[in-house]
Amino acid sequence: MFRAHFGQARKLWTATEVLDFAAEVGLDPDEAAEALRSRRYRARVAAEQREAPRLGAHGAPFLVLDDRFAVPGAIGTDKLLAVITRAWTDSHPTPQPLPVVGSVEGGCTPDGCLVPGPSAT
Numbered sequence: 621m622f623r624a625h626f627g628q629a630r631k632l633w634t635a636t637e638v639l640d641f642a643a644e645v646g647l648d649p650d651e652a653a654e655a656l657r658s659r660r661y662r663a664r665v666a667a668e669q670r671e672a673p674r675l676g677a678h679g680a681p682f683l684v685l686d687d688r689f690a691v692p693g694a695i696g697t698d699k700l701l702a703v704i705t706r707a708w709t710d711s712h713p714t715p716q717p718l719p720v721v722g723s724v725e726g727g728c729t730p731d732g733c734l735v736p737g738p739s740a741t
Contacts, residue, residue: 622681686711 624630624641631637635656642652655661672682676690683691685707691700728734 621632621641625632630641632641635653638656639649639652643649675682675684676692678692681691681694685691685703688710689703689707691703
């Protein structure tokens with residue numbers, strides 16, 4: 621929408637213009653029209669507008685990734701990819717094996733596990 625408005629000088633001020641654009645980008649036209657009519661996202665948009673200055677937004681574009689990274693203004697694709705990758709990696713760490721506590725006498729096979737007998741004290 622940003623590129624259409626600022627880069628292509630498209631008018632996106634009427635409901636018809638917005639709905640035409642929504643269809644072009646692959647949104648369901650009926651769902652988009654219902655969202656506009658019902659103002660389904662009005663409270664969410666208002667909340668984000670109130671939150672934006674606290675996050676450092678002073679213009680557009682302004683991206684927030686994982687509620688931890690702010691990207692004010694346009695940046696190159698390499699930098700954008702790097703911050704997206706970092707946000708993803710930080711929130712999806714590589715699984716690590718769990719530490720084994722104690723030791724297991726015997727062992728497990730596809731037929732079952734050996735259970736150690738009572739210890740002699």
